[in-house]
Amino acid sequence: MPVRRLAFSTLAALLCFSASATEYPLQLHNCGYTLKFDKAPASAVTIGQAGTEMLYALGLGDKVAGTALWFNSVLPQFKAVNDKVTRLADNDPSFESVIGKRPALVVSQFEWMVGKEGVVGTREQFHDLRIATYAMPSDCEGKNNLSGSDGTRTTAYDVNALYKSVQQLAQIFDVEARGKALVDELTQRQAQAVAQLKSSKLQNVSAALWFSSADLAIDPYMAGQKGVAGYMMQTLGLRNIVTSAEEWPTVGWETIAKANPSILIIARMDRRRFPADDYRKKLEFLKNDPVTRHMDAVKNNRIVIVDADALQGSIRMVDGIEQIAQAALKLQAAAR
Amino acid sequence: MLRLILLISAALAALAVAILLGVAIGETRLSPSVVWQVLANQLAGAQYPVDPIDQGIVWNYRLARALVAASCGAGLAISGVILQSLLRNALAEPYLLGISAGASTGAVLVSVAGLGAGAISMTTGAFFGAVCAFALVALLAHAAGSGGLRNSAQIVLAGIAGSQLFNALTSLIITKSGSAEQARGIMFWMLGNLSGVRWSDTLLTTCIAVAGMAVCLWHARALDAFTFGSESAAALGVAVRRVQLVLLLVAALITAVMVSIVGAIGFVGLVIPHAARFMVGVRHRRLIPASALIGAVFLIAADVISRTLIPGQVLPIGVITALVGAPVFAGILLKGRGGRA
Numbered sequence: 197m198p199v200r201r202l203a204f205s206t207l208a209a210l211l212c213f214s215a216s217a218t219e220y221p222l223q224l225h226n227c228g229y230t231l232k233f234d235k236a237p238a239s240a241v242t243i244g245q246a247g248t249e250m251l252y253a254l255g256l257g258d259k260v261a262g263t264a265l266w267f268n269s270v271l272p273q274f275k276a277v278n279d280k281v282t283r284l285a286d287n288d289p290s291f292e293s294v295i296g297k298r299p300a301l302v303v304s305q306f307e308w309m310v311g312k313e314g315v316v317g318t319r320e321q322f323h324d325l326r327i328a329t330y331a332m333p334s335d336c337e338g339k340n341n342l343s344g345s346d347g348t349r350t351t352a353y354d355v356n357a358l359y360k361s362v363q364q365l366a367q368i369f370d371v372e373a374r375g376k377a378l379v380d381e382l383t384q385r386q387a388q389a390v391a392q393l394k395s396s397k398l399q400n401v402s403a404a405l406w407f408s409s410a411d412l413a414i415d416p417y418m419a420g421q422k423g424v425a426g427y428m429m430q431t432l433g434l435r436n437i438v439t440s441a442e443e444w445p446t447v448g449w450e451t452i453a454k455a456n457p458s459i460l461i462i463a464r465m466d467r468r469r470f471p472a473d474d475y476r477k478k479l480e481f482l483k484n485d486p487v488t489r490h491m492d493a494v495k496n497n498r499i500v501i502v503d504a505d506a507l508q509g510s511i512r513m514v515d516g517i518e519q520i521a522q523a524a525l526k527l528q529a530a531a532r
Numbered sequence: 533m534l535r536l537i538l539l540i541s542a543a544l545a546a547l548a549v550a551i552l553l554g555v556a557i558g559e560t561r562l563s564p565s566v567v568w569q570v571l572a573n574q575l576a577g578a579q580y581p582v583d584p585i586d587q588g589i590v591w592n593y594r595l596a597r598a599l600v601a602a603s604c605g606a607g608l609a610i611s612g613v614i615l616q617s618l619l620r621n622a623l624a625e626p627y628l629l630g631i632s633a634g635a636s637t638g639a640v641l642v643s644v645a646g647l648g649a650g651a652i653s654m655t656t657g658a659f660f661g662a663v664c665a666f667a668l669v670a671l672l673a674h675a676a677g678s679g680g681l682r683n684s685a686q687i688v689l690a691g692i693a694g695s696q697l698f699n700a701l702t703s704l705i706i707t708k709s710g711s712a713e714q715a716r717g718i719m720f721w722m723l724g725n726l727s728g729v730r731w732s733d734t735l736l737t738t739c740i741a742v743a744g745m746a747v748c749l750w751h752a753r754a755l756d757a758f759t760f761g762s763e764s765a766a767a768l769g770v771a772v773r774r775v776q777l778v779l780l781l782v783a784a785l786i787t788a789v790m791v792s793i794v795g796a797i798g799f800v801g802l803v804i805p806h807a808a809r810f811m812v813g814v815r816h817r818r819l820i821p822a823s824a825l826i827g828a829v830f831l832i833a834a835d836v837i838s839r840t841l842i843p844g845q846v847l848p849i850g851v852i853t854a855l856v857g858a859p860v861f862a863g864i865l866l867k868g869r870g871g872r873a
Binding site for chain 2: 410412414445446448449450453454485486487490
């Protein structure tokens, strides 16, 4: 008995020494809940592409038992991993299809999926079945998802919420070193993009980001002040002309045209629900509408096209920041 | 005769004032002089130097929008008059024929279920949905026999059945592929939205409203006769079947076009005809133009309020029509208490 105990404590000491192995039982705070883990979860179901791809990026593809809520196709580097994982639903999965996978953990990107008024279920419903839930801090910290159509930010979004989710998931699954490496990479790339733009001395540039519209000429969904896309613009030193605190408020073209931003950012997506999902339709509208065609950004072709999934609190966000920074630099070069 | 001319000019003046207000008040603040200069440039060929964005906002956004609001208000009110008279039912309204429910189904088929993969606009989908629903309701009423279209109770019942069916379909499609953002796009539209209208819509809605009113005025006497029931109308020499069919089609067409362009704006078709009746009586020769005018002014006013009530945010116009319309109508009801035959 003493021998075994000794062996065990040596092992534990060794693991600790080899930097940041998770100590179980692990306890962590997640969006108003305290989560407890006695060991790394054996399997997980992810609802929302951000969580899915985050687990893949942490090398945890074999732990993912099912996925749901896909807006775009998976990142190419994860295609092989993803092909082996069951897709429970393209949109919201049913509660039973999730628990049918007997996951130890459910990772949910949005509170409107798993949360107080979640369409899949509440967190308590899962906890009652001894299934842990993890909600992405990007969606639930500093954001009231019960007010406004896509939730309303009470405090401005910050990329640290994204890093926190990477770190915490890495901790839960006992892969902290991989988590740290991923966060380091994301931090570095963002800092580089921001530094590039700062050094170019681009000043007092205003911007607006058009996500999509329910109908082509109807009031569009724009990036709000405090959301993820708002954060991206602010980080790059661009002033968002939309003042609403909602995540994706609808703003009239009259208001946008009068504000006359220096740069217009438009989202490109695979989804084809609304005609305006197609970025070419967006461009066509901007160039033909009797009012928007007189906007400075349209007249001087200062329109940046960014992938829609880079506008979420996900590991793709840095791609979006890089794309906008590159475009802004190019615009400046052209203006010279 | 002089009185008639005075009345007509007063009515047109009221409409013009409403439109002018609709043009002058909007999301952003434009000075009245800018608005005036744009109108002078466009209408009288003046050459004031105006910022092209301001010019576009006043002429292309706001004026087109005010005119669409006016013609929709008028069209929906006329449809309400037709249905209330033909069906002899005070609660009849344009959406009774399943048109709004069908339009919603068409719209969600396009925007949520992805029918047409982005090539068909929500408006087109809504129009076809509305027409299909009406066709179904009309067929059902006809097949139900015992006079079919002649029997107003059958139409009401068929309309209720049709509306329920299409509403269920809409819910089914939304739940089946639910994502908050899409459901939101639909909500936006179901409660009415005028933000997407441009001149091409204005032309269509104005023509439909004017033509609809002309047809109704042509049948004003027949509509008077229907107030006493279709038997009495037949006795008075009205070609009951033909007139009923023509007027129902007119009401359906007006509603389908309006709903497909601005969404399902409630309250106007139900309440404006009653309000007009209190003011000018039940004779259709006066009731129809009065309803059209009140509907037009009311919807422009509702649109202005929807843009200004909460700064920086445009409320769905359907919310305003009910929110403002209900108390106003309550007032009319109380004032006219006992005065109605």
